[in-house]
Amino acid sequence: MYLLINGIFTLSYLATAVIVGFGVHHGGVVTDQAAAIAVGASILLLGILLHQGFARSRRDQSLVSALVTVEQAQHRIEEEVASSRDDINLLATATEKAIKQAPQEHYGDIVAEVRTLETLVRQISENPEGNAALPFKLAVDAVAAPTVSEDLEGEKLLDTIRDALDGNRVDVYLQPVVSLPQRKPSYYETYSRLRDVNGALLEPSKYIAVAESAELVTAIDNNLLFRCVQLVRKSQRRKLNFAFFCNISKYTLEDTSFFPEFIEFMQDNTELAENLIFEFGHADLLAQDRYITSNLGQLGELGFRFSVDRVEDLNLDVDELISRRVSFVKVGATTALNTLENSDEALQFYRIKHALERAGIELIVEKIEKEEQLVDLLDYGINYGQGYLFGTPRLSRDI
Numbered sequence: 484m485y486l487l488i489n490g491i492f493t494l495s496y497l498a499t500a501v502i503v504g505f506g507v508h509h510g511g512v513v514t515d516q517a518a519a520i521a522v523g524a525s526i527l528l529l530g531i532l533l534h535q536g537f538a539r540s541r542r543d544q545s546l547v548s549a550l551v552t553v554e555q556a557q558h559r560i561e562e563e564v565a566s567s568r569d570d571i572n573l574l575a576t577a578t579e580k581a582i583k584q585a586p587q588e589h590y591g592d593i594v595a596e597v598r599t600l601e602t603l604v605r606q607i608s609e610n611p612e613g614n615a616a617l618p619f620k621l622a623v624d625a626v627a628a629p630t631v632s633e634d635l636e637g638e639k640l641l642d643t644i645r646d647a648l649d650g651n652r653v654d655v656y657l658q659p660v661v662s663l664p665q666r667k668p669s670y671y672e673t674y675s676r677l678r679d680v681n682g683a684l685l686e687p688s689k690y691i692a693v694a695e696s697a698e699l700v701t702a703i704d705n706n707l708l709f710r711c712v713q714l715v716r717k718s719q720r721r722k723l724n725f726a727f728f729c730n731i732s733k734y735t736l737e738d739t740s741f742f743p744e745f746i747e748f749m750q751d752n753t754e755l756a757e758n759l760i761f762e763f764g765h766a767d768l769l770a771q772d773r774y775i776t777s778n779l780g781q782l783g784e785l786g787f788r789f790s791v792d793r794v795e796d797l798n799l800d801v802d803e804l805i806s807r808r809v810s811f812v813k814v815g816a817t818t819a820l821n822t823l824e825n826s827d828e829a830l831q832f833y834r835i836k837h838a839l840e841r842a843g844i845e846l847i848v849e850k851i852e853k854e855e856q857l858v859d860l861l862d863y864g865i866n867y868g869q870g871y872l873f874g875t876p877r878l879s880r881d882i
Contacts, residue, residue: 756786783808
């Protein structure tokens, strides 16, 4: 293509030279044929010189543009490396405190957590761009990995959980929260999923109770928190207008070793607040002591928003939600529809919904699985929905 374009320009200069030379000779401007040829040759030479100057200018501009692009990429990588070093420092400090304060019998669990997070953070530090070639959207697998076929239990299941943490086989899955009735994704909720040595998924409903009894939930939570931070950073870099719900269990809230350090980390990364929402169970919110309330208050003052899910009773204390800086309330579809079937309770539902709206708190109905449920809910002006009807959790490839 480049040679063809240059050939066309050269022919045009040659044609112009011939026409000018022929014109000045037959028009009487010059009578000597040699002089006419010289005039034409001068025109041709001038055209070639101008074309070369223009081509050189274009090459210089392309070179400058390429250099600027390289410089910007280098600057972005330097920022990512610096940020990852902060993550490593936070991890090191939290780990040191955890080991000093934990009883001897829990050292094995702590070591598993440390190895998992160290591997994660080092991967980010060594390859900050990650999947830079991904399209300008969230990348998620179209098909989820298979679940574990073997019915694990007891010590075997516990060993599998520990092995997954130790081997950094913890994935992040994303499920959309959509605006209604358009069904357009507005937020994403993050979930952590463990894989066994063969790559098959462990069912959360089967391993959570075991992980809780072995005090491994905090290790899983911490992994998800760090991965959410990296996911938000990538999203912001790509200028994606999404916020992510990141679940925090009561065990992590009560972790006096990790959580204060995490707050310090967030103090240095307040730019994440716009796209990172911390979510915990409603019952856990009500049971918080002064220590936890103070910690969450510090996060709220930094601009981070909170969400509560697993709401079983819609007779909510809106003032308490406001005082605890809650911005989102998630109610199950079954709970919402059962409430709306009773006229008296439906009236209370309307009152709570409007009170939440006046307070700037968004109501999200989750676990919507059927079109019939959605039709009934839309009649009551529900603005946000979540559930298998809009998309099952999919493996994120952005981290």
